Amino acid sequence: MSHYGYVSEQLLTGRLWPPRRRRPKPEPEPPRLDVDRMRSHFDFAGTGRVVTNNAATSQTPRELIELFRELSPRYESVHRGQSTASRRITEEFEESFDTIATWLNAPSRRCIATYRNTTEAINAVMYSLLTEFRDGDNVVTTLMEHNSNFVPWYALSREILPRLGRRVECRVVRFDHETGELDLDHLAELVDDRTKLVCVTGASNFLGTKPPLHRIRRIADESGYRRGDGRSGSLLLVDAAQLAPTSVIDVIALDVDYLAFSFHKVLAPFGVGVLYAREPLLQGSLPFLYGGDMIAEGRVSPDLVEYGDLPWKYAAGTPNVLGVIASAQALRLLVDLALDPDEPWFGTARPLPRTHVESAMTLVSSHVRSLTDAALRRALAIPGVQVYGPGPDVSRSPLVAFTVRGRDSRQVASALDEHRVEARAGCHCATLAHLDLKLNPPASCRLSFAAYTSHEDVDRAFTALERVVGAR
Ligand SMILES: Cc1ncc(COP(=O)(O)O)c(C=O)c1O
Structure with a gap:
């Protein structure tokens, strides 16, 4: 019997009818950065600080x-x-x-x-x-x-x-x-x-x-x-x-x-x-x-x-x-912290494969993108907060810069610091853009993220901001 003949016989006898539904294969989870593992290499992570001034300078891991x-x-x-x-x-x-x-x-x-x-x-x-x-x-x-x-x-x-x-x-x-x-x-x-x-x-x-x-x-x-x-x-x-x-x-x-x-x-x-x-x-x-x-x-x-x-x-x-x-060793360590390879690249002079750099930085970049999207959505929902630059869902720097209506940005940053949230206020050396936007004084408050920033950090930062501006 031909293959087709076999199928039509099965159809007639009802053995293939109704067609068996294939369970949809679950989409493979995209690989994610293990932020807890990353943070375990930094001393600041155990101090309760919400380090959100990373656009200025990042923290240094213990190994370095x-x-x-x-x-x-x-x-x-x-x-x-x-x-x-x-x-x-x-x-x-x-x-x-x-x-x-x-x-x-x-x-x-x-x-x-x-x-x-x-x-x-x-x-x-x-x-x-x-x-x-x-x-x-x-x-x-x-x-x-x-x-x-x-x-x-x-x-x-x-x-x-x-x-x-x-x-x-x-x-x-x-x-x-x-x-x-x-x-x-x-x-x-x-x-x-x-x-x-x-x-x-x-x-x-x-x-x-x-x-x-x-x-x-x-x-x-x-x-x-x-x-x-x-x-x-x-x-x-x-x-x-x-x-x-x-x-x-x-x-x-x-x-x-x-x-x-x-x-x-x-x-x-x-x-x-x-x-x-x-x-x-x-x-x-x-x-x-x-x-x-x-x-x-x-x-x-x-x-x-x-x-x-x-x-x-x-x-x-x-x-x-x-x-x-x-x-240069910081770059090797960043690959290790992102990819957790069997043999670390840090502390060696083994030629670092470009593919590893790309995989590591792709993980880092999608992690900070999800942090930034979450942060932007929280910021945009707070009454009286004006956010600058592109909104969520676009590729952008991992930061949120904003002003609060009727409040001095430096005073907002100091108030956030009382919640241990380390914002930075000023013009961030982007003086031309602040003046062009007619910000007077030329200042904004900025929260910026890094590979080791967690979603909990973002949550703590915006909960603090909601308190500071009286939205909570
Ligand atoms: C976009 C941009 N360019 C240049 C600089 C200057 O960097 P550095 O102070 O390390 O020279 C900074 C520092 O914040 C920056 O954010």
Whole structure:
């Protein structure tokens, strides 16, 4: 009997009728970040603090503090000696650049320079490009920038280049006051064939907006600006200070020319910032700082100085050796805390697979997104609370910035502190956006989250806010 004949016989005899319902397979649960496991590595978690000022600085896990102690018996400077200690610390320092490169999906350590923080990294770009600006060029930035990505461009165009007899304009793109989105039409209007550089935040530290970097890249590419190398298009710098802590960053996919962030927002101790730049740009530009360690070995004479190979051309002076090692280890630890692998990446120099970085940061980013959605919904439901930036259900920085009608934001933050909720009030260095929104005084209150923030933290923070504003 054919297969069909068998089926029709079964149908006739009723053995297949009514058709047996297959129980729908339960949707596999998307993997979730184990926040309790994550928190167990941080001392603050046992103190009752509701740490919600993470956009300013993140907490440091115990392992990284211990790492300094572990490094102390073999403490040495880098590139400066023949001792085993010196060679070993140099190796660890240099390997740290590989870890950072993998984290960003940069082609190699040659594209990575370390500075003190995002601010210094952006200044490094400004000083490196200083001599390349031509009379009549312009820089385009936005009203939603942190002052770190506006003031250097202001200073370049209003203070530094005029003294050298060059006129360079700094143009500033608007944002939509209702949605917090960057006005891309305005951006396209301001970018023209004299735009050398477009400087934009990857994620705002006040509005929470994440501007669409791919579209901005296209606008920059199509500017018609003639570069010195004969190519056309404007350079693109992304301030990733608020992107790095909780997002997957892929500099190749983003196709950025420069990207800067600070490690003190990514679990590491204070003192290390990163500049990623395309290799030909680093190769062709003048360094920001000059001195020891950045020169080619023995290639200094009164008439000729030759610089070291990348990335060391951009590493003048004794670097923050322990800080850089701890920062790269912070990235490894973050992967461990998110993925709980059988063999930890922390404390090793094993090449960190890019796929692990992506999986870890995807977990972190969906965790903070669910926190932020919950936080926004609570904030929007409180009478008298005005929330800034995009609403829930969009990809945004993990923070909520708000004002309370008739209340001073600093006073609201102090009142929250009485409930052990650590909000931050002020303009968060996003002065332009506060003034543009006509906030007087230019201040808002901000609650910001990190990978280790729990839903209970969000609940405690908003219950406290409801009490402070009298909604409970
Ligand atoms: C978006 C943004 N850019 C730049 C910075 C400056 O970072 P740093 O003070 O580490 O230089 C911050 C710090 O809050 C920031 O949020």
